[in-house]
Amino acid sequence: MAAPEVLVVRPRRAMIMSSILAVVLLAVFVVVAVLLRGSNTGVHFQSSDQAAMVGIGILLAAGTMLFATARVRADAEGIEVRNVLATKRFAWNEVLSVSFPDGASWARLELPEDEYYSVMAVQAVDRARAVEAVRALRRLHKAAWT
Template sequence: MNVVARPRKVRVIAGIVAVILLAAFTVAGLLMLRTHTGAYFTLSDQLAMIGIGLFLAAGALWFTRPRVRADADGVEVRNLLGARHFPWTEVEQVSFPDGSPWARLELPHDEYVPVVAIQAIDGEHAVTAMRELRRIRREAGTPAEHG
């Protein structure tokens, strides 16, 4: 059995922000030729303005990237800058420290990996994702969790 979790509220907010940015820069680009500021705008200026909107919208959507995927073999954590797979034998604990914005995988030697896909702001969705992640880890034959 697999578990896949993604943040919910951040995905919604990022989508809304991306649409607003794209719409605002597209409207600004289309209206550039009609302004009476004394500046001379060309088609390339309009396209550049729309391009900036596309670039900023893509940047906003970048925050929808986090995901955690777990199965009996291990857990793959994809955060903003990359993805890594950890076999369950390397994961000492799946925790959600008090006051932390997201969960984390506790690794040997006091190291940890943030799991940005499971965020405190998501409330019950985060609780369910943590339960499922811990269940899969338990079924994989790893020691019990505390925390």
């Protein structure tokens, strides 16, 4: 008996850009913290001020990396969508279709009563990977309805 197909999709470019931005933010705040003590502004900065600057850099870098945590996990039973902070699971019978509207930044699940749920893991900037992901999600959705 074959194992059920499980599709996992993560955004590629968002991961790259988030990582670069996080490193840059952290580097800038560390450099500012190091240079803080030597500045002639008339204010006396302490080690605690330097530590706070590094802490702010760490918090901003971590916040930036939240955009890289988007993920979709789909199987024959349904689809689990993790966006920036929230994870939600839908059974395929709750989903009317998987769409990627023209001009949209990411795919979405069309739900009953004109509702939809964004799928941030399938992003337009990933181009061919996004197309393949939408096609695979549509195949799983169609198989669940037949």
